[in-house]
Amino acid sequence: MSVNNEYRNFPMVPRVVFGKGSFNQLPSILELQREEGAPFIYLVDDAFENHGTIVERIVLNENDKILFVSAEEEPKTSQVDAIVSDILKEFDKLPSGIIGIGGGSTMDLAKAVSLMLTNKGGAADYQGWDLIKTKSIYHVGIPTISGTGAEVSRTCVLSGPVRKLGINSDYTTFDQVILDPLLLDGVPKNQWFYTGMDCFIHCVESLEGTFLNDFSQSYGEKAYDLCLEVYLEDNDYTEAEKQGKLMMASWHGGMSIAYSQVGVAHAMSYGLGFVLGTKHGIGNCIVFNHLQDYYPEGVAIFKQMVAKHQVTIPTGICANLTDEQMETMINVALSLEPLWENALGKDWKTIMTREKLRTMYSKM
Ligand code: NAD
Ligand code: ZN
Secondary structure: OOOOOOOOOOOOOOOOEEOOHHHHHHHHHHHOOOOOOOEEEEEEEEHHHOOHHHHHHOOOOOOOOOEEEEOOOOOOOHHHHHHHHHHHOOOOOOOOOEEEEEEHHHHHHHHHHHHOOOOOOHHHHHOEEEEOOOOOOOOEEOOOOOOOOOOOOOOOOOOOOOEEEEOOOOOOOOOOOEEEEHOOOOOHHHHHHHHHHHHHHHHHHHHHHOOOOOHHHHHHHHHHHHHHHHHHHOOOOOOOHHHHHHHHHHHHHHHHHOOOOOOHHHHHHHHHHHHOOOOOOHHHHHHHHHOOOOOHHHHHHHHHHHHHHOOOOOOOOOOOOOOHHHHHHHHHHHHHHHHHHHHOOOHHHHHHOOHHHHHHHHHO
16 A cells, blocks of 8 residues: 655644643642653753742752753754763663753753653754654653744754754654743843744744645634734733733744744744854844745734834844855755745745845845
């Protein structure tokens, strides 16, 4: 019998808790998963080391351990390998689970560590699609900033020695997610905007893309509307209510692109990230600000949101690039073929030439 793989068999997060204060439920959820002598390892964004109550609310039992990780830079394959090696050296048994508490950077790191504890070699060997062979250990995602959809996706984006690319696999998806809107308290305003706009841009790129289908559209439209409620409309929602809406926008936006694809802003933002180290959220905003020819309605609304929240979107970051840097940026962007095909259709290569891309980057 021939195998028909035309449609992706997409894994979803099997368990999710939502609600203000739901973080307090973590210990009872974890105890059901504990194996004797095998610790839970918490990877926690180091923004919480001296801030808020998250750390004091973590209940450490037996040999459980908290590792603080920096989200200053996006996660690297070498960082994953170092954490895995330290865990394997320190403990006789594989952990009972890995819990990632933070934004996209920390959640992606937690996913990658849980995969690499059971798969041989280094994380860079698995950057790509479906290269993971062995199930990861149990892993939990707890977002503290919303927009990337990393809490729901089947990828964890890593910078490696030769590429920035996710470990995309059915085992990457979290086993459990806790969505507690109160954890979003304290996110710096610009960052709240940049990461939230990642979600808005996911929706626009999915809804305007040629890969659109009913599955993606249903999630994308909901997420888009929620972004408008949070970032544009005047309404009576409390801050906590808005945070809850943003959390669900992030979730639905992630679900939308799972079954379609992102587009021009993400392809070009990956180029900025690779050459200049520009982070995902702000990089998307820098690019999207100039994409009125591709997403006229989305960009007009984006500009209204920028004005409403008085956020600065950097400009001129490509002004002093060397020719070599510009060429690399163009190479990285153009290598993301499915994103261009989604955005511009099958003939995208005739539309998005190197010259065109160079002109666009030089304005950013
Ligand atoms: P982040 O994790 O990089 O964090 C951004 C900043 O916000 C950091 O300084 C962090 O310390 C701070 N922060 C987070 N929560 C906070 C809180 N409650 N209070 C105070 N400060 C807080 O931000 P992000 O935008 O969520 O994640 C970006 C990363 O996500 C990138 O590495 C990108 O590649 C990745 N990403 C992954 C996916 C996926 O599907 N796996 C999708 C999109 C982006
Ligand atoms: Zn994104």
